Amino acid sequence: MDVTDPSAETLKVAIVGHVDHGKSTLVGRLLHDTGSLPDGKLESIQAICERRGVPFEWAFLMDALQAERDQGITIDTSQIWFSTARRQYVIIDAPGHKEFLKNMITGAAAGDAALLIIDADEGVKEQSRRHGYLLHLLGVRQVTVAVNKMDLVAYDQGRFEAIEKEYNAYLSEIGVTATHIIPVSAREGDNVATRSSAMEWYDGPTVLDAFDHFQVVTQPEGLPLRMPVQDVYRFDDRRIIAGRIESGMLRVGDTVLFSPSNKTGKIRSIEAWNANRPPMEAPAGHSIGFTLEDQIFVERGEVVSHEADPPIETDVFRARIFWLGERDLSPGNRYTIKLNTAEAEVRVQSIEHVIDTGDLSTAPSDQVERNGVAEVVLQSDRMLAIDEFIDVPSSGRFVLLDGYTIAGGGIISMDGYADQRQLTTVRASNIQRVEHAISADARARRNGHVGGVLWLTGLSGSGKSTLAVALERRLFNLGYQVYVLDGDNVRHGLNADLGFAPEERAENIRRVGEVAALMSRSGLVVITAFISPYRSDRDRARRATGDRYHEIYVKADLATCETRDPKGLYAKARAGEIAEFTGISAPYEAPDQPDLEVDTMVLDVEASVESMVEYVRGRFDSGTTSDVTETSNAGGR
Amino acid sequence: MDHLDALESQSIYIFREAFNRIGNIAMLWSLGKDSNVMVWLARKAFFGNIPFPAVHIDTGKKFKEMYEFRDRYVEEWGLNFVSGDCPPVEDMDESLPPAARSAARKTAGLKTMLEAQKWEGIFAGIRRDEEGTRAKERYFSPRSGAGVWDSKDQPPEFWGQFNTDFPPNTHLRIHPLLHWTEIDIWRYTQREGIPTVSLYFSKDGRRYRSLGDEDITSPVTSDASTIEEIITELETTKIAERQGRAMDHESEDAFERLRADGYM
Ligand SMILES: Nc1nc2c(ncn2[C@@H]2O[C@H](COP(=O)(O)OP(=O)(O)O)[C@@H](O)[C@H]2O)c(=O)[nH]1
Ligand SMILES: [Mg+2]
Numbered sequence: 053m054d055v056t057d058p059s060a061e062t063l064k065v066a067i068v069g070h071v072d073h074g075k076s077t078l079v080g081r082l083l084h085d086t087g088s089l090p091d092g093k094l095e096s097i098q099a100i101c102e103r104r105g106v107p108f109e110w111a112f113l114m115d116a117l118q119a120e121r122d123q124g125i126t127i128d129t130s131q132i133w134f135s136t137a138r139r140q141y142v143i144i145d146a147p148g149h150k151e152f153l154k155n156m157i158t159g160a161a162a163g164d165a166a167l168l169i170i171d172a173d174e175g176v177k178e179q180s181r182r183h184g185y186l187l188h189l190l191g192v193r194q195v196t197v198a199v200n201k202m203d204l205v206a207y208d209q210g211r212f213e214a215i216e217k218e219y220n221a222y223l224s225e226i227g228v229t230a231t232h233i234i235p236v237s238a239r240e241g242d243n244v245a246t247r248s249s250a251m252e253w254y255d256g257p258t259v260l261d262a263f264d265h266f267q268v269v270t271q272p273e274g275l276p277l278r279m280p281v282q283d284v285y286r287f288d289d290r291r292i293i294a295g296r297i298e299s300g301m302l303r304v305g306d307t308v309l310f311s312p313s314n315k316t317g318k319i320r321s322i323e324a325w326n327a328n329r330p331p332m333e334a335p336a337g338h339s340i341g342f343t344l345e346d347q348i349f350v351e352r353g354e355v356v357s358h359e360a361d362p363p364i365e366t367d368v369f370r371a372r373i374f375w376l377g378e379r380d381l382s383p384g385n386r387y388t389i390k391l392n393t394a395e396a397e398v399r400v401q402s403i404e405h406v407i408d409t410g411d412l413s414t415a416p417s418d419q420v421e422r423n424g425v426a427e428v429v430l431q432s433d434r435m436l437a438i439d440e441f442i443d444v445p446s447s448g449r450f451v452l453l454d455g456y457t458i459a460g461g462g463i464i465s466m467d468g469y470a471d472q473r474q475l476t477t478v479r480a481s482n483i484q485r486v487e488h489a490i491s492a493d494a495r496a497r498r499n500g501h502v503g504g505v506l507w508l509t510g511l512s513g514s515g516k517s518t519l520a521v522a523l524e525r526r527l528f529n530l531g532y533q534v535y536v537l538d539g540d541n542v543r544h545g546l547n548a549d550l551g552f553a554p555e556e557r558a559e560n561i562r563r564v565g566e567v568a569a570l571m572s573r574s575g576l577v578v579i580t581a582f583i584s585p586y587r588s589d590r591d592r593a594r595r596a597t598g599d600r601y602h603e604i605y606v607k608a609d610l611a612t613c614e615t616r617d618p619k620g621l622y623a624k625a626r627a628g629e630i631a632e633f634t635g636i637s638a639p640y641e642a643p644d645q646p647d648l649e650v651d652t653m654v655l656d657v658e659a660s661v662e663s664m665v666e667y668v669r670g671r672f673d674s675g676t677t678s679d680v681t682e683t684s685n686a687g688g689r
Numbered sequence: 690m691d692h693l694d695a696l697e698s699q700s701i702y703i704f705r706e707a708f709n710r711i712g713n714i715a716m717l718w719s720l721g722k723d724s725n726v727m728v729w730l731a732r733k734a735f736f737g738n739i740p741f742p743a744v745h746i747d748t749g750k751k752f753k754e755m756y757e758f759r760d761r762y763v764e765e766w767g768l769n770f771v772s773g774d775c776p777p778v779e780d781m782d783e784s785l786p787p788a789a790r791s792a793a794r795k796t797a798g799l800k801t802m803l804e805a806q807k808w809e810g811i812f813a814g815i816r817r818d819e820e821g822t823r824a825k826e827r828y829f830s831p832r833s834g835a836g837v838w839d840s841k842d843q844p845p846e847f848w849g850q851f852n853t854d855f856p857p858n859t860h861l862r863i864h865p866l867l868h869w870t871e872i873d874i875w876r877y878t879q880r881e882g883i884p885t886v887s888l889y890f891s892k893d894g895r896r897y898r899s900l901g902d903e904d905i906t907s908p909v910t911s912d913a914s915t916i917e918e919i920i921t922e923l924e925t926t927k928i929a930e931r932q933g934r935a936m937d938h939e940s941e942d943a944f945e946r947l948r949a950d951g952y953m
Contacts, residue, residue, distance in 0.1 A: 100941050117840055325737040457844055458852060461848060
């Protein structure tokens with residue numbers, strides 16, 4: 053026989069479901085009935101049960117820890133092998149107790165498919181649903197359901213069908229179709245490996261048949277190349293960039309892009325030890341190493357792709373997470389994110405809602421508790437190279453560390469958020485800044501004040517434009533050189549080429565930020581009036597200007613703005629006529645620590661303007677601000 | 690993807706993660722079939738160079754063929770070889786059954802080495818299919834300062850994200866072969882042409898399936914005298930691999946106690 057026979061195909065099946073519904077028992081039974089147990093194993097379990105004075109327990113096959121046998125409960129996941137004529141299986145038994153959800157996830161995430169077990173007598177329980185939901189979130193796409201302990205309900209067809217109906221309804225709501233739903237008795241062996249004579253009314257497959265119906269999970273064709281850099285080796289004169297091809301294909305001669313550093317290089321060789329001939333290509337799944345034609349500095353955590361099909365670059369994204377941490381997850385909390393080999397600090401910007409895996413309802417919340425599922429927005433301290441989970445699963449998921457331990461996992465969606473790659477990439481090289489002959493101080497002396505940016509942000513209808521124009525008038529009268537940049541105006545000229553997709557909105561704000569920065573450096577007080585809903589965009593504008601950027605939050609809540617609705621836009625958005633409308637169908641990220649907050653729900657226009665004038669007087673007048681240096685570019689708060 | 694290629698790739702990934710993330714690291718080399726595959730995979734992972742020592746905890750009771758094998762391949766493979774001694778059996782926990790008590794010497798020898806060498810992590814070539822408690826292991830398995838395995842509270846490990854960050858004084862066991870089976874090991878050994886100790890091949894109708902100390906390891910009845918024959922035998926056998934390892938069978942919990950205390 054060919055020892056590398058490809059028919060040595062292996063499929064991993066995770067066994068999940070509520071505690072005590074018979075997972076471990078079914079595994080034991082399956083192994084026994086397929087003749088997969090080594091000689092003496094059954095007898096040894098029999099002896100153990102006798103010594104412990106308990107009836108024979110199939111579950112002891114998998115529940116090998118003393119604590120598990122003492123308590124009659126699976127604590128940790130374990131794996132066991134068996135084969136059918138078709139292929140080899142790895143059975144992953146998972147604990148069903150809520151307390152050990154982290155172990156269930158450890159087991160289930162490794163599955164190509166899952167068997168979810170429901171007790172016919174007890175029916176669908178909390179973990180039956182949660183496990184079904186988590187399988188989907190973990191990316192396990194093939195699920196067969198076994199309704200177990202049919203012996204306890206006298207093999208009643210009606211009981212089976214009621215559970216089938218209830219659980220199918222749940223699965224279809226989360227977008228899952230079970231490959232089969234099978235009535236079984238694990239203890240008696242009905243429909244496990246052999247057909248049951250007690251349930252003539254059932255004519256579907258046995259559990260074993262259903263296993264053989266699962267498909268080996270292969271990578272979909274046509275995924276883009278992604279190789280997260282794992283390490284860079286210099287053991288000899290070669291400089292080898294090592295990593296695993298998570299998707300796509302890498303070939304010698306390819307020009308590859310490293311993200312987020314945005315460097316490019318050409319693959320000179322794929323290195324391999326003890327290979328017959330050096331490989332010319334590396335498909336997905338292989339752990340490889342390559343050298344480049346030219347030496348460029350790259351580090352662990354960068355993602356190798358082709359230039360035409362790069363990952364998204366962003367420092368803010370949406371994620372659906374499951375939380376395993378001892379401490380609740382709350383907005384403002386900081387964690388370490390691990391995304392393939394990349395690592396960064398992230399902050400929970402917001403919890404959009406928590407999801408009740410029982411009835412699939414969503415609710416706003418200030419925290420996500422242990423074992424909870426939620427939709428959150430995360431903001432990282434630096435650019436990350438990511439993908440959306442639906443596009444490239446392997447680079448669209450991550451874990452969060454709270455301190456030293458993995459406290460949760462999540463999958464990424466960019467819904468409403470922009471790819472920032474275009475915004476951050478400097479295309480032209482060989483540019484040098486020209487030194488100005490006139491210093492910022494000289495300009496300030498002539499004007500009697502320093503230049504700067506007053507960046508107004510707030511919902512549509514919060515009062516930005518009104519206040520900007522009124523403030524401009526007041527400051528002008530007081531002798532300031534002042535100018536307003538307003539959304540509609542720049543969209544006629546400078547940004548006439550931009551629409552309202554997330555990327556285009558981001559580019560709109562980037563340009564305004566740069567223009568405002570230039571004008572402020574010329575000595576003007578620039579007032580901008582843009583919704584600018586994304587923190588990351590505002591932070592970029594802040595970096596462009598430096599210390600003289602002042603963020604003013606024009607505060608009015610959604611309900612207030614909606615009643616004002618000066619342009620009738622909210623009504624249209626509610627009617628679905630405007631897509632991605634901020635506050636309705638696209639996010640607004642309010643400033644955490646604005647330099648000034650103007651609450652237009654409380655103050656009238658005049659009072660609002662006065663508070664801003666007050667703010668400007670203290671900070672822009674030459675005498676008091678001479679310590680502000682032109683070159684200062686500290687972006688932070 | 691070919692089955693053996695997939696296993697290999699996963700092991701290489703683990704080697705590289707550990708090497709990148711953990712400072713001071715070493716690999717246990719027991720001279721057995723799994724260990725040799727492990728050495729081989731390390732050479733693949735690091736393109737022919739193994740950037741950490743290969744450690745043999747020597748109970749002094751191994752078969753002579755094993756010592757010969759060791760001397761030959763330390764040389765041929767250019768290993769940075771370190772050998773550690775074990776204390777006498779009298780020093781071991783008296784409440785353990787005899788074979789387990791004898792096997793505990795290896796844990797004690799390992800602990801002495803870990804203290805002396807300040808290794809923060811060691812690679813061990815255990816597999817899930819060998820035995821029930823190993824079936825519950827993690828690839829990156831933390832041990833407390835005293836080397837204790839807390840099987841009741843292991844960290845989650847999924848999506849290829851391993852636990853590589855720990856408070857000071859934690860020690861890591863890294864298991865690059867955890868997902869391999871006995872037959873995978875032999876198929877790979879054959880495909881790659883990896884040398885093995887001759888004791889695995891049948892002599893006078895008997896061969897060893899698993900190698901340990903000479904006095905607590907016994908052979909199985911077998912006529913398999915080539916790797917092909919071993920593979921054919923394994924495809925149909927109903928004898929457990931560690932049947933010949935006495936310490937596994939003395940009492941229900943003996944092996945778990947050994948492992949909880951730091952045995953591989
Ligand atoms: N009557 C009956 N009892 C079962 C069946 N399957 C499992 N059990 C019992 O249900 C209990 C829990 O089983 P176990 O396999 O540990 O459940 P797990 O927590 O899902 O792994 C044990 O006492 C089993 O003997 C079955 O098909 N019929
Ligand atoms: Mg169980």
